[in-house]
Amino acid sequence: MTKTTNQKAWYFVVPVVGLVAFNALIPLMTVVNYSVQETFGDNVFFWEGVKWFEEVLKSERFHASFLRQLAFTGMILAIEVPLGIGVALSMPRKGPWVSVCLVLMALPLLIPWNVVGAMWNIFALPDIGLLGRGINALGIDYNFTQQPVAAWMTTVLMDVWHWTSLVVLLAYAGLCSIPDAYYQAAKIDGASAWSVFRRIQLPKLKRVLTIAILLRFMDSFMIYTEPFVLTGGGPGNTTTFLSIDLVKIALGQFDLGPAAAMSLIYFLAVLLVCWIFYTLMMRNEEQ
Amino acid sequence: MAKISLEKVKHSYLAQPAEPEDYALKQIDAEWQDGGAYALLGPSGCGKTTLLNIISGLLVPSLGRVLFNDTDVTKIPTTDRHIAQVFQFPVVYDTMSVFDNLAFPLRNRGIAEAKVQERVQEIAGMLDLEHSLRRRASGLTVDGKQKISLGRGLVRDDVNVIMFDEPLTVIDPHLKWQLRSKLKELHKRLGLTMIYVTHDQTEALTFADQVVVMYDGTVVQAGTPVELFEHPNHTFVGHFIGSPGMNILPCEVENGTVRCAGHTVQTASSGRPRADARKTEIGVRPEFVRFDDHGFPVEIVKVDDLGRYRIVEVRYADQRVKMIVNEDLAIPSETPRISFDPAATRIYADGWVVN
Ligand SMILES: Nc1ncnc2c1ncn2[C@@H]1O[C@H](COP(=O)(O)OP(=O)(O)OP(=O)(O)O)[C@@H](O)[C@H]1O
Numbered sequence A: 001m002t003k004t005t006n007q008k009a010w011y012f013v014v015p016v017v018g019l020v021a022f023n024a025l026i027p028l029m030t031v032v033n034y035s036v037q038e039t040f041g042d043n044v045f046f047w048e049g050v051k052w053f054e055e056v057l058k059s060e061r062f063h064a065s066f067l068r069q070l071a072f073t074g075m076i077l078a079i080e081v082p083l084g085i086g087v088a089l090s091m092p093r094k095g096p097w098v099s100v101c102l103v104l105m106a107l108p109l110l111i112p113w114n115v116v117g118a119m120w121n122i123f124a125l126p127d128i129g130l131l132g133r134g135i136n137a138l139g140i141d142y143n144f145t146q147q148p149v150a151a152w153m154t155t156v157l158m159d160v161w162h163w164t165s166l167v168v169l170l171a172y173a174g175l176c177s178i179p180d181a182y183y184q185a186a187k188i189d190g191a192s193a194w195s196v197f198r199r200i201q202l203p204k205l206k207r208v209l210t211i212a213i214l215l216r217f218m219d220s221f222m223i224y225t226e227p228f229v230l231t232g233g234g235p236g237n238t239t240t241f242l243s244i245d246l247v248k249i250a251l252g253q254f255d256l257g258p259a260a261a262m263s264l265i266y267f268l269a270v271l272l273v274c275w276i277f278y279t280l281m282m283r284n285e286e287q
Numbered sequence B: 001m002a003k004i005s006l007e008k009v010k011h012s013y014l015a016q017p018a019e020p021e022d023y024a025l026k027q028i029d030a031e032w033q034d035g036g037a038y039a040l041l042g043p044s045g046c047g048k049t050t051l052l053n054i055i056s057g058l059l060v061p062s063l064g065r066v067l068f069n070d071t072d073v074t075k076i077p078t079t080d081r082h083i084a085q086v087f088q089f090p091v092v093y094d095t096m097s098v099f100d101n102l103a104f105p106l107r108n109r110g111i112a113e114a115k116v117q118e119r120v121q122e123i124a125g126m127l128d129l130e131h132s133l134r135r136r137a138s139g140l141t142v143d144g145k146q147k148i149s150l151g152r153g154l155v156r157d158d159v160n161v162i163m164f165d166e167p168l169t170v171i172d173p174h175l176k177w178q179l180r181s182k183l184k185e186l187h188k189r190l191g192l193t194m195i196y197v198t199h200d201q202t203e204a205l206t207f208a209d210q211v212v213v214m215y216d217g218t219v220v221q222a223g224t225p226v227e228l229f230e231h232p233n234h235t236f237v238g239h240f241i242g243s244p245g246m247n248i249l250p251c252e253v254e255n256g257t258v259r260c261a262g263h264t265v266q267t268a269s270s271g272r273p274r275a276d277a278r279k280t281e282i283g284v285r286p287e288f289v290r291f292d293d294h295g296f297p298v299e300i301v302k303v304d305d306l307g308r309y310r311i312v313e314v315r316y317a318d319q320r321v322k323m324i325v326n327e328d329l330a331i332p333s334e335t336p337r338i339s340f341d342p343a344a345t346r347i348y349a350d351g352w353v354v355n
C-alpha cells in the first residue's frame, strides 16, 4: 500500500488556528508581556522580570481576596451539590410533571448575570425589597449593604438560586440513565433506600457530578458580575472576590504589571485545581 | 420454601387497558410446586420477564392473585417475599469488591458475619470466583459480572424460589454449558424451587423437569419435555419444541373426515373442531411422517444428511412437509408417497388441539 503524502489538508485548519490565535493566544501573550514589564504609559516599557509575581504572591491584599474566593467557592459547592442531588432525586422520572419541573429548573439559568445581580439587589434591599423587608419584619436586623455577614449570605444565596439548577439538571440526566434493572436488583437484595443511593445512584452519578463540580468551581471561582452588581465588593472589601479585585487593580488603579501577574496566577490556580480534581475523580475509572 | 400459584393473573403496562392486545399477560393460571426445576420457554416479547416480576413483586398485576403456600402475597413487597432473581444483563455494585457484592443480600438481612463468610466462600468456590473476591467488581469482564449476579441470587439459602431471567445470554457457550450444569447440580443438592427463563429449547429441556411454554401473554402448555414433545396442545408448542418443529398443514374437516389438499388423513383426534373455527390444521411431527406406497404422492424438495438420519423436505400442492428418515431406510426415487402416523397426528382448530 502506498500512502500519499499530500499535506494540503492542513490548510483547512488555518482559519481556526488564526481565530484561536486572535482571541486567545494573543491576549494571553499580551498579559504575559505586561506581567514582566513596567510601563508609565506612552508605550514605554521597562523589563522587570518576576518582580510583579513576587509582589502579588506576597501581598496581603491578594491573600485576603484569594481566601475570600476559596471560602465563597467552597460554600456554594457545599450547598449546591448536595442540594442539586437532593432536588434531582425528588423530581418525577416520568409523567406530565417532568417537563414542568425541567422548565422551572432551567429558568434561572437563562437569566443574564447582571440581571440576576440587579434582581437580588432590589429583592434584598432592607427598605423596599421583599426579602429585605421580610427578614426585618421577622425582627432580624438585616442590611446587606452594611453588614458583612448579611452581604455574604445574600451573595451565596443568589449564587445558589442562580446555579443549583445546573447541578440538578446534570444529576437528573445521570439518574435517568440508570437502568431499571439496578433498582430491581436492589429490591431483590433487600437494600435500604440509603444503600440504593450510596451503592447505585452515587457511583453512577460520579461522572456527571465531576463535570458539575468542575463547571461550578470554575464559574464561581471567576465570578464577577453578580456580586459586583449586588454589593460592589462591599461593605468595605468583605465581598471583594478575586476577579473584582483584579479589575480594581487593572482598571481602577491602572497597575497593569501586578494585574497581569495576578491574572496569570489566578489562571494557573484554576487550572491546577481542575486538573487535580479531575485526576482524583477519574483515578479508578480505568482499572 | 413454598408452592407458588398464580390465579387469573393479567397484566397491562398501560393505565387504561381496553383491548386484549393491551395486556402483556392475558390470563395466567399456573402452579409451581415446591422444589421443582421449571423452565419458562417462549419467544421474545411473550411476557416471560413480566411474569417473573409479578412473582417477585417488582410488578403488581393489574388483575388476579399471587399465592405462596395459599397465602395471598399480591400486595406484599419484594423484600418480604424471600425471592432471589437473576436478571438478563449483569447488575453489579461497581464500588464494592466481589466479596461485598456477594455478601450484600445477606448483610442487608442482618445475617451474622461468620455465616456470611461461609456462604460467600461456598458460592464463590462454585462459580470460580475465589481468586477475584478482593477485586473491585467494576473491573471484571461481562462473564465475571454475570457470575456475580448469579452468585447474589444463589447466596441466600432461605429463599422461596430462585428465578433466572435468561441469565446466560451474555456468557460464552463453553462457560454457559458449565454454569448450566452447576445450576442443575445445585438444584439437586438444595432442592430449592428454580424457574429458569429462556427462549432456547435445548437450554429449557436440559435444565428443567417441567417446561412451561408461553406465547403471546398466555401459558399455552406446561408439562414434562416428553409431554410437550408427544402431545403439543398448541401449534406453537409443536413448532417451537422439536428440531425440526412439527409440520402444521391446513386441512378441511367434513363429517369427521380430514382432508389435506384432497387427500384423506387419519388422525388421533376423535372430537370435531368447533363450527366457528377460523382455521383448521393438522399437526404431525417429522418423526411420524414416513414413506408409504399407500400414502399420497409428493415431490422431494431437499435432503439433508445428518449422519444417523436424514431430514427430507417434500412438497404436495403448495405445502411443504419435513420428515425424518433413518439412515437405514431408502428414499424412494420415483413417485414417492407419504403417510402420517395416525396416533401422532392431531387436528388443531385456531391453533388449539382437538382431542
Ligand atoms: N416497562 C414496560 N413498559 C411497557 N411495556 C412493556 C414494559 N416491559 C415490557 N413491556 C411489553 O410487554 C410485553 C412482554 O414483555 P416481557 O419483557 O415480559 O417479554 P419477555 O418474554 O421477557 O421478552 P424477552 O425474551 O425479549 O426478554 C412486550 O410486548 C413488551 O413490549
Ligand SMILES: [Mg+2]
Residues within 6 Å of the ligand: B048, B049, B050, B088, B165
Ligand atoms: Mg425478558
